[in-house]
Amino acid sequence: MTELREAVVCAPVRTPVGRFGGALAPLTALDLATRVLTALVERSGLPVDAVDDVIGAQCYPTMEAAPIGRVAALDAGFPVTATGYQLDRRCGSGLQAVLNGAMQVQTGVSDVVVAFGVESMSNAPYYTEEGRRGLPPGALVLHDALSRGRERAGGRFHPTPDGNIGTAETLRREYGIDRERQDRYALQSHQRAVAAQTSGAFDREIVPVEVPGRKGAVTVAADEHPRADTSLEVLAKLRPALGRSDPDATVTAGNASGQNDAAAACVVTTPERAAELGLTPVLRLVSWAVAGVEPERFGIGPVPASNRALARAGLTFDDLDVIELNEAFAVQVLACLAEWGVDDDDPRLNPRGSGISIGHPLAATGVRMLATLSHELADLGGRYALETMCIGGGQGLAAVFERA
Structure with missing residues (x-):
């Protein structure tokens, strides 16, 4: 093979995003993954016997579904010929699953790949490594x-005892970003997400999920995390998480992303194979990049990753119609914007909200963002979108997509 094939994304879908301990908490990660794969097939008409590989991203697995890519595919009715595996690049896991699928397609290893991300943070395990050797x-x-x-993603030499919140406060000090600015950005995120919910903009990407309960099954069809009732006054009353140890701390539950439950999936293939299968490409992968930064300031990771991805595509921020950033923390977003020279209220930035408002179900987030930006680009009549996220442990991941 002398040149890479073109990789396109088809039929991205997602479940609603549930709050921590909320409506989706009774469902395991496998339940959510199986539901989104089933819906992907139902909505797209994808023949499951055409699928070569299923890549599942998950950050907090158990051994109830190992590896979840393979197990979820089998539970969703895929044939045994559809192989599968699992990956973890923390917050970048979902997007990395899509990119791995694209590389397999580009190189001819696979013709059709299903990529998904799933997280049930409500059911993240407690564990021990000691019990097998006796009490x-x-x-x-x-x-x-x-x-x-969160504490150990940087390994032995880069511990983060205050978790991701401590690294966010590091960026606050480095960039001089005050609490009011963070709260104002958080409010903007919620306002944009609520507006998208109210307009029905999310309806095309969300697949309802049936959740069993003592009084019968309940269908969840909307994101739980966006707050229509929040305000600057409400946000200002929240206490900083590290306030006891740092009197200048600013990061609160209101200006940080949530812990959430969700799954999202898409098909990655070539334009030619998509046409043969009756699939409609919505995005074309243009370029991507990953970058490493200090684990103690991991939130700045999107900057070098995005800069590399845009340079490889021959583009600049001025060429972008949509910028999807995962919003781990408001301060993290604002630090990245300062490096890029992008305004806090730029209408291209998370036009329908992101992690602070919609929620951040870690491994599902990258594919959730992909589903959202595919509709944003089409609705805006835009051409190019950047999807990027910071990654616990000191990485950034970014990809440039073109509307197909």
């Missing part, structure tokens, strides 16, 4: 996977 003296300690993952 240790004193007590058997269970670790919380959610907090443990």
